[in-house]
Amino acid sequence: METNLLKSLSNYVTPELISQASSALGESETGISSAMSSAIPTLLSGLLTNANDTNVIDGIIGLANSKDFDASSVLSSLPSLLSDSGNKSAIAAGSGMLNMLFGNKQSGLFDLLGSTSGVKKSSVSRLMMMAAPMILGYIRKSGFSAGSLVKTLFSQKDDILKAAPTGLQALLGHGTKLKPEVKEKIKDIKRPVTPTPPPAKQKNKWILPFLIAVAALLIFYLLRNCEGEPETPVVRNNVPVVVEETKVDVIEPKVDLVDVTLPNGTTLNATANGLESQLTTWLANTDNVLDKNTWFDFDNLLFATASANLLPESENQLSNLVEILKAYPNVAIKIGGYTDNTGDPAANLKLSEDRAKSVVAEMVAKGIDSGRLSAEGYGQQHPVATNETEEGRAQNRRIAMRVTSK
Structure with missing residues (x-):
């Protein structure tokens, strides 16, 4: 079962x-x-x-x-x-x-x-x-x-x-x-099953064989008396049943990965059009100038619920960003934390700041000079989408970065 x-x-x-x-x-x-x-x-x-x-x-x-x-x-x-x-x-x-x-x-x-x-x-x-x-x-x-x-x-x-x-x-x-x-x-995997209790012992074991014998005699009698009559098709109960598979949507792969090559020859494996690709493209263009409005959103950072603790799934993108900073030794960046407008504004502001600082601390631990990094929490300020829908609130809960020197 x-x-x-x-x-x-x-x-x-x-x-x-x-x-x-x-x-x-x-x-x-x-x-x-x-x-x-x-x-x-x-x-x-x-x-x-x-x-x-x-x-x-x-x-x-x-x-x-x-x-x-x-x-x-x-x-x-x-x-x-x-x-x-x-x-x-x-x-x-x-x-x-x-x-x-x-x-x-x-x-x-x-x-x-x-x-x-x-x-x-x-x-x-x-x-x-x-x-x-x-x-x-x-x-x-x-x-x-x-x-x-x-x-x-x-x-x-x-x-x-x-x-x-x-x-x-x-x-x-x-x-x-x-x-x-x-x-x-x-296809061939057996599901875990729960034990099936053994059948109860039958006190009168002779009843089942007796009934089978009676049924056999009855069938024999009916068949003998039907000789010479037109044959009637027999409808059986064990006809195979074809069950149509429910039509449902297909979940497509979530991300495409690409190789990003840095000036020092290091190759990163990153999300197509993700933070790493956007940042390295921007840095490679010497015509780009520093400004306070050019931010790059992290797309592979995860925190524990209502916490500034980074989860292991964040490791790859943080390591990639560290490698980018090593390849561009004159670059300094600022990390910004943001939330949606759900909950207490003061608590949101603190959480966003703690998360931004957590990212900086992780990068320092990976070998980046703290003087090249800064962090600030903005709470529910600067939304990039409406807070009236879950999709919009999800976009507003983010960690981003901008280049402060290059």
């Missing part, structure tokens, strides 16, 4: 867990229950949305199977994840999962779950930080591989999307059809 993801994961959301979360977050038990009922299918929907991205799915499996991640401990003490003092490795894994699945859509996602469940956005964030490690723990406990996880998700796709909150499809862009290469990869 196939593992039912929604049912199995919902079993961990016990009345005791709801009560403890309600006390810890200052929310009603009804609201917490509603939020958790949305959080599980939301995370599973995030996995479905990224099913064609092998880097994401492999990354999720990697988080679940990390030597620092104790699945048994996590699943047995979920309420401890509701505060920063809880299981730090589990919280970090949960944060990594949320960033892999939802990236810069997390703020809009928390808004959506908060409005549908009636709990504060900050409470939704903490609940998702608990639900994500819970799912990682279940993935590890169940022995899922990347292929078997994708196969199981797609076999239960309709149920998952039906359980997801209204509006999630528009936010995440559901409509995933497995690419041919992914289908081929998972």
Whole structure:
């Protein structure tokens, strides 16, 4: 019997867990229950949305199977994840999962779950930080591989999307059809199964053989008495059924990578038309002059939720920028941090400044003289898009840089 993801994961959301979360977050038990009922299918929907991205799915499996991640401990003490003092490795894994699945859509996602469940956005964030490690723990406990996880998700796709909150499809862009290469990869994989209990012992074992014998005699009698009559076609119940595959949109690859060659001969692997390409093209043109309006947006930086802590996925772009500065030793830059207009302006300003300083600190650690770097946070100032839509808010939450000397 196939593992039912929604049912199995919902079993961990016990009345005791709801009560403890309600006390810890200052929310009603009804609201917490509603939020958790949305959080599980939301995370599973995030996995479905990224099913064609092998880097994401492999990354999720990697988080679940990390030597620092104790699945048994996590699943047995979920309420401890509701505060920063809880299981730090589990919280970090949960944060990594949320960033892999939802990236810069997390703020809009928390808004959506908060409005549908009636709990504060900050409470939704903490609940998702608990639900994500819970799912990682279940993935590890169940022995899922990347292929078997994708196969199981797609076999239960309709149920998952039906359980997801209204509006999630528009936010995440559901409509995933497995690419041919992914289908081929998972074709022969057996899904994890739950044990099937042995059949109950039959007290009267003679009944079944007796009934079979009676049925055989009856069939023989009917056939003998039908001799000479026109033959009637027999309709059988085991006719093969052809099931049409649901037509859904294909998720295209997220980025194209190109080689960027620097004046000193160093070659970088970077996103096409990303920060590295734009910056090196600008620096190579000696006619370009310094001004305060020419900014270049980072396109591969990730931070932990509501934190200035850079995630490992940011390593490649930061290293590339360091190499660019080494190739242009006279260049100095300024890092700017920005947020959308959601939340407290003062808190947004501080977060944007902390994140900009975090980028500078990482580059100094990689060997760049601190005198060539500066940082400033602008909070919700200088939006580049409307804050009325999630897409616009996502564009406004950014880290950018400009050249201050060359």
